[in-house]
Amino acid sequence: MRVVVPFAAENPKTRLSGVLDAGERAAFARAMLADVLDAVRAAGHTPTVLATAPVDIDARVRVDDRSLTAAVNDLLAETDGAVAVVMADLPLVTPAVLERLFGADGDVVVAPGRGAGTNALVVREPAFRTDFHGASYLDHRAAANAVGAAVTVVDSHRLATDVDERVDLVEVLVHGDGRAPTWLANHGVRIERGNGRVNAVRVDD
């Protein structure tokens, strides 16, 4: 199976600007990408990074500066056989959860992200095309139905947790064990356990 990890190489994770500056956001995004690549390899596959600009990382990189949807759809069109798409901002993925994803039956396997997004896909139906804009989970189900493809949904908190906002950092710190939580800890980002809700805070020395 071809495994593709899309990566927004330029100005990533702007919604974390209240916690991290631009350079830090770029470094943290790279740490999350590295965690995903590690998990893909540990699950027995060789990932290709599909990046919007050249990126210096120890993996095969394909640069396509168009939209995510256009870049992924070209890749689907040119590939015989199954293609998996796993987003780069999923630092909680483990080899075990990727094995659940890759091993799930179905012409189209979807792992929803919170907020009606799509965080990972396995596409075994040649006629299926993606549309990552807006409520892509619903759109992908509809697109699969439109080409007669059977859909399987993978129910995973780890796959559903894409990291975009400060609140998502709590998940990384609580459930992660790779480079992303280490990067956060090394940069003073901790969970704050007060009364009731748990927050991610930055404690600069």
Add this chain to the structure above:
Amino acid sequence: MRVVVPFAAENPKTRLSGVLDAGERAAFARAMLADVLDAVRAAGHTPTVLATAPVDIDARVRVDDRSLTAAVNDLLAETDGAVAVVMADLPLVTPAVLERLFGADGDVVVAPGRGAGTNALVVREPAFRTDFHGASYLDHRAAANAVGAAVTVVDSHRLATDVDERVDLVEVLVHGDGRAPTWLANHGVRIERGNGRVNAVRVDD
């Protein structure tokens, strides 16, 4: 296995006050509870509602007006054999995901909620006690370790999604298929699919 569903009967779901008034929040909380009870029964168990005040619902009800932690711990102390605790605000649970939970090995099985919470537990270790205050997922892991209990974590978006805030209603509308999403639809709560992020909005006629 004894299956307990804790339910805050009085003034529930205050963080939804920007979308629903007090009477509506009570009705919506009841719809979510009913979805959880349906799923528990479909998974082959008879639920007991552990409520903070009397509640008129078609299920066995045990009233305990103390804290959630105290009420659950008394129940653990008096029960021989396994006890499962499944929160009442998990309208995405299905019989299949409850079977994953109930069937998981481990002296203590934990399903984390977002924000370091605990949304469901299976307790097979008689010495284990709960503490639902604050970062309870971390506390429950530590408490299990302290009594030598092996911990299993269930990785499920459906179990991780407790419904407290407006943003959580998106999950109910996108992934739910029981009474809770129907209640929302009947009260004018819809998802709004604009550019990018998906929101839950109320469209009163």
